[in-house]
Amino acid sequence: MSDHGHAHDHKGHGGHGHDAGHGHVGPSYEKTFITLLVLLAISVAGPEIGIKWLTLITAFGIAIVKAYLVASRFMHLNVEKKIISYLLLAAVAFLFLFFAGVSPDVMKHRGNNWENVAAQDEVDRATIESQNVQPHH
Amino acid sequence: MRPIATTRSATGIPTGRLAVWWVIASEIVIFGGLLASYLMHRLGHPEFGTGDYAGATATYIGAFNTLVLLSSSYSAVKAHQAAEVGNGPLAAQRLLYTAGGGLVFVLVKSYEWYTEISHGYTITKNAFWSFYYVAAGIHASHVIGGMVIMLILYSDVKNNKELQRVELIGNYWHFVDLVWIFLFPLLYIAK
Numbered sequence: 001m002s003d004h005g006h007a008h009d010h011k012g013h014g015g016h017g018h019d020a021g022h023g024h025v026g027p028s029y030e031k032t033f034i035t036l037l038v039l040l041a042i043s044v045a046g047p048e049i050g051i052k053w054l055t056l057i058t059a060f061g062i063a064i065v066k067a068y069l070v071a072s073r074f075m076h077l078n079v080e081k082k083i084i085s086y087l088l089l090a091a092v093a094f095l096f097l098f099f100a101g102v103s104p105d106v107m108k109h110r111g112n113n114w115e116n117v118a119a120q121d122e123v124d125r126a127t128i129e130s131q132n133v134q135p136h137h
Numbered sequence: 138m139r140p141i142a143t144t145r146s147a148t149g150i151p152t153g154r155l156a157v158w159w160v161i162a163s164e165i166v167i168f169g170g171l172l173a174s175y176l177m178h179r180l181g182h183p184e185f186g187t188g189d190y191a192g193a194t195a196t197y198i199g200a201f202n203t204l205v206l207l208s209s210s211y212s213a214v215k216a217h218q219a220a221e222v223g224n225g226p227l228a229a230q231r232l233l234y235t236a237g238g239g240l241v242f243v244l245v246k247s248y249e250w251y252t253e254i255s256h257g258y259t260i261t262k263n264a265f266w267s268f269y270y271v272a273a274g275i276h277a278s279h280v281i282g283g284m285v286i287m288l289i290l291y292s293d294v295k296n297n298k299e300l301q302r303v304e305l306i307g308n309y310w311h312f313v314d315l316v317w318i319f320l321f322p323l324l325y326i327a328k
Binding site for chain 1: 148149150158159161162163165166169170173174176177178180181182183184187188189190196197200203204207208210211213214215218263307308311312314315318319321322326327328
């Protein structure tokens with residue numbers, strides 16, 4: 001069996017005979033692995049250039065691409081039954097709901113009728129302190 | 138008598154594999170909640186990216202551990218490939234390589250934590266380090282758990298028994314890798 005033939009079928013030894021074999025056809029595991037390594041190298045090299053927006057793209061954009069490659073090619077989500085993708089997306093949707101509900105209180109330190117004095121003071125204090133402290137690494 | 142998880146497939150997906158997907162879905166909420174909390178604090182507190190915060194993490198150690206986990210994920214999928222063709226001994230050997238990757242990861246992480254703690258970066262240093270140790274600690278415990286499961290499976294798999302379990306632990310391991318893929322830029326790159 002080649003890398004391309006991810007049949008998802010253990011008949012004869014596992015006995016459960018997965019869902020009739022997915023017949024996965026796509027890039028080999030080796031190519032996927034090498035692609036992941038190249039993306040890792042880019043995500044590490046990106047911040048060295050020192051451009052903030054480029055760092056964000058190379059770090060988080062590439063993280064999303066790497067996660068997609070691992071999920072689709074290594075976890076075989078691309079050939080798994082769709083219900084599993086929906087299940088995982090539902091879990092991710094709950095995360096967005098959580099973020100949308102909580103983030104305004106955490107990310108902002110003042111609004112129309114309120115002010116989070118403690119948070120703002122901590123930002124001010126830590127910003128001044130961090131300018132005077134060199135990291136050990 | 139074979140376990141129900143191995144023989145029954147009421148949904149068209151073997152019950153054992155479906156169970157692992159449910160575990161992964163619940164883990165998405167656990168790790169995702171933690172990462173989302175970190176992200177909103179990171180965005181609301183610009184000092185997180187400087188000095189004694191994320192500025193003190195060792196990017197190249199994090200990158201090395203990413204390399205290790207990606208390699209072990211590759212090894213896990215190759216173990217699954219060997220199991221698919223009924224080659225238990227090869228699948229078992231590749232499971233060992235995968236667990237070995239996990240061991241390297243944990244050892245490097247231990248060294249990294251030792252260095253950071255000895256420089257005063259403890260879990261109570263500030264909010265960044267609290268997130269750092271909680272997120273990386275929960276992740277490392279998942280790595281250790283995966284290694285233990287692989288070592289338990291090793292003997293059966295080597296004797297060509299229950300080979301479908303190679304895919305199940307593989308999917309769990311890929312998820313652990315996937316979590317690290319997001320932890321790495323959040324904790325090591327975004328400075």
